[in-house]
Structures are given as C-alpha cells and as structure tokens.
Amino acid sequence: MKYNRRKFIGLSALGIPLLSGADLLAGARSIKNMGSGGPIVISTWDFGVAANAEAWKVLKEGGRSLDAVEQGVWVPEADPANQTVGLGGFPDRDGKVTLDACIMDEKGNCGSVAALEHIVHPISVARRVMEKTPHVMLVGEGALQFALEQGFKKEDLLTPQSEKAWKEWLKTSQYKPVINIENKSFAPRKLPGNQYNHDTIGMLALDSKGNLSGACTTSGMAFKLRGRVGDSPIIGAGLYVDNEVGAATSTGVGEEVIRNVGSFLVVELMRQGYRPEEACKEAVMRIIRKKPETAKEIQVGFLALNKKGEYGAYAIQKGFSFAVCDVNKQDLIIKGRSYY
Numbered sequence: 001m002k003y004n005r006r007k008f009i010g011l012s013a014l015g016i017p018l019l020s021g022a023d024l025l026a027g028a029r030s031i032k033n034m035g036s037g038g039p040i041v042i043s044t045w046d047f048g049v050a051a052n053a054e055a056w057k058v059l060k061e062g063g064r065s066l067d068a069v070e071q072g073v074w075v076p077e078a079d080p081a082n083q084t085v086g087l088g089g090f091p092d093r094d095g096k097v098t099l100d101a102c103i104m105d106e107k108g109n110c111g112s113v114a115a116l117e118h119i120v121h122p123i124s125v126a127r128r129v130m131e132k133t134p135h136v137m138l139v140g141e142g143a144l145q146f147a148l149e150q151g152f153k154k155e156d157l158l159t160p161q162s163e164k165a166w167k168e169w170l171k172t173s174q175y176k177p178v179i180n181i182e183n184k185s186f187a188p189r190k191l192p193g194n195q196y197n198h199d200t201i202g203m204l205a206l207d208s209k210g211n212l213s214g215a216c217t218t219s220g221m222a223f224k225l226r227g228r229v230g231d232s233p234i235i236g237a238g239l240y241v242d243n244e245v246g247a248a249t250s251t252g253v254g255e256e257v258i259r260n261v262g263s264f265l266v267v268e269l270m271r272q273g274y275r276p277e278e279a280c281k282e283a284v285m286r287i288i289r290k291k292p293e294t295a296k297e298i299q300v301g302f303l304a305l306n307k308k309g310e311y312g313a314y315a316i317q318k319g320f321s322f323a324v325c326d327v328n329k330q331d332l333i334i335k336g337r338s339y340y
Helices: 005-012 048-059 065-077 122-132 140-149 160-169 254-259 262-271 276-290
Strands: 040-044 099-104 110-116 137-139 200-206 212-218 239-242 246-252 300-306 310-315 321-326 332-335
Touching: 040 048, 040 065, 040 300, 048 065, 048 200, 048 321, 065 099, 065 122, 065 200, 065 212, 099 122, 099 239, 110 122, 110 140, 122 137, 122 140, 122 212, 137 140, 200 300, 212 239, 212 246, 239 262, 246 254, 246 262, 246 276, 254 262, 254 276, 262 276, 262 300, 276 300, 276 310
Parallel strands: 110 137
Antiparallel strands: 040 200, 040 321, 099 110, 099 212, 200 212, 200 246, 239 246, 246 300, 300 310, 321 332
C-alpha cells in the first residue's frame, strides 16, 4: 500500500484536538508515537478518550501499563450511560446483564471472566483470576462465586434505560445489530426499537519502562442467547500481548474474531515486520476473504500497538474510531481505515 507521506506529516503536525481533527485524519497511515519513547495508551471508540485519561494518570507517573489499562477501562465499566460495557449494558434475551473481560500483562500472564453477572468491574475480577488462581478463565456462577469471595460487591447491573430497551425489543424479538452504534457521530441518532448493537472497549498501553499490557471488557451482544460468549474474554481473540513485539485488541462481531484468532494474528503479523495498521488490515482481509457476503453485513475492527509506540487500526466498515493519549496529546480521536 502506498501512502501520501507529505499529507500525513502535515496533518500530524496540526495537533488536532478532540473530534475537530478526526475527519482530517481519516485514512491516515499507522501513526508513530511522536513522543521520545515515552508512555502511550490507545483504546477503541470515542468513549476511549475518558478511559485513556484515567489510564494516563498511572502512566505519567511512571506506573505499570497493567495498572493503567485496568484503571482506564473502569471508566466505561462504571458508566450507566454506556450500554455496551459494564453497568447498564444491554441484557441478554432473558433480561440478564452478563459481562466478559480479559487482561494480559508484559510477562504473558493473563486472566479472564465470561458470562459474569452482578459485578460492575469484571476487568478487576479477571486480574484476580490471573494473580490469585492457577487458571486463566472463570465463567458464569463460578466466576461470580470467586468475585464475591474476593470481596467484590454484588449489584444489579440492569438500569431502567436498558430494561426499557429490552422490553421494547421483546415486542418483536428480532436480532439485527446496527453497525457502529458505538460511534455516536457516525451511527443514526434514532433507531427502531428492535435494533441495538454491542461493543467493547479494548485498551493497549506501553509504559515508561517499555512494557506492554492490554485489557478488553464488554457486556456483549445486546439480547444475545443466554450463555453466549464473544471474543472479548478470549486471549488471542479479543486481546493479545507479546512484550517482544506488540499488542492488539478487537471490536465488533466476536464470532468472526474468534474464528480467525484475530488479535493473536495481528501480533504475529507485526512479528513478521508488518506495521500496526498493515497487520490489522490483513486480519480484516482474512475475515472478508473467508466470508465475503457475511462481511458486508457486520463490523469487525482491530487496533494494534507495537513495541516502538507505533499504532494503527483497520475495520471492515467505515466509522470505526479509536482514541490516543500520550505526552503530546490526551484527547485525540482518529477514524480508522476500512475496507468498505
């Protein structure tokens, strides 16, 4: 792929603030972190800006990337207005809010929870699984039992807003996700009562010691079959970190990410010399090549960060955005490139 380097450098030099420069940066190549090897955190979607700001509090003080990603994704997990992550997430078709999350550090340690109910911060339960058990993943009632034993508080995660949406959906019980509903500036403002989507916050961080970590957390598909688990809590699918190479995370329809072991694939491509955006694009293209007709109807995107602090993203459909925070910029949103 050929890039217009002069245009890219000119746009990057503008230091565009939140949102106002997003469209100008659409289609830009993988962008190199312009800091002097300093820390950086990136995350999926526009709501990643607030999450990055919290993660940056750790990174700017020389803190560990693992602590940064955990504290960063706490923000959307606890936000009842975000109906795709944590508290207030859309329930399954039985009206139960179930959460999935995983976390991975620079040493290859990882922890995960799936189909977890009643706990606001599944990412922290996932970290406890990593640090306090010999296991990688706990699910369902066992994950909840473990969380309560670890001192987490049991809470009702179904907010009145999400319950209302669920009851409206029950009138037709039709499942039809809307692409990019997570991106408020791209998705239609008014949607039929039976159309809702899901999404994830995936966050990747490189700290001042040059160590990478990542986190991924979601409430999964709106009105999914009870027990459905997507890619978000699956190491290698929704998230993968290799401290020698880089890290990657995914967003969108998790089934297709799982089938291609997407985040692991992106990291392995970077190992082969691909730049972050190029690696994300190749992972997307594998999904498209295998299921060209299906790909026209879904969104899947990948976000990657390499050991040098270079980052990039690529998605099937237009509208995927990600947020960047480093020493030079704390609120930058970039529109990722796409196939369609």
